[in-house]
Amino acid sequence: MEKRNLIYDENHAHLLQSPEIASAMKEVVKYREYPKKHMLFKEGNVCDRFYIVISGITRMFYYKEGVDITIHFSTKNEGVGVYESFAKQNKSKFNIEALTDVKLYEISYQKFNDLLNANSEVERYFRFFIQQLHINLIDRVNESYFSNAKERYEKLLAQKPELFQKVALKHLATYLNITPETLSRIRNK
Secondary structure (H helix, E strand, O other), X not given: OOOOEOOOOOOOHXXXXXXXXXXXXXXXXXXXXXXOOOEEEOOOOEOOEEEEEEEOOEEEEEEEOOEEEEEEEEOOOOEEOOHHHXXXXXXXXXXXXXXXXXXXXXXXXXXXXXXXXXXXXXXXXXXXXXXXXXXXXXXXXXXXXXXXXXXXXXXXXXXXXXHHHHOOHHHXXXXXXXXXXXXXXXXXX
C-alpha cells in the first residue's frame, strides 16, 4: 500500500480550500488505497477515522431483516465515515464498503481533534463541512418524504451518473427505497 502525506496542489485545492489548511493537515492525514469489497468500517465498532474519497465509490449500509440497505454513496471529493459514531465515539450499526477500488485520505479521531484545537482556520473549514453534511441529510429526508421513485431516480442520476455504471442495481434500489424491479422499470422508460 502506497503511503504519502496530503499535499496542496492544483488537483487537491478543492478538497482543502487553501494552502494553510493543507499545510496544517499534511502531518495528520494519511493516503490509503483499498480494493473493491474492502470493509472500511464494520457495525458494532466505534468509528475512529473518516475519509475523503480521492477516487472510487464507497457505500454506507446497515442490515434489516437480513437485507443490506444502502443509505449513502460517497464519490470523488466527498467525505465518508459514520459521523455520529465518530463525533460521539459510540458503537454504530452501520458498515462502509468500497464498491470499487478506492483511494482515500484518512484522518483519525484523535488527530482530527488535536488539529481542530490547534488551528482555527481548520476548525472553520470543518464547521462548514459538518454544516454541509447536515444540509445533505435534511435534503435526503425531504426527498424521501416529498419525492416519488422516479424523481428520486432522476435526481441521483443527475447528481452521480457514475453510480449507474459501477454500482449493483440492488444497492441503488435500496438507496432509492424501491425494489430492483421498480428501478428496472423506471430505467427502461
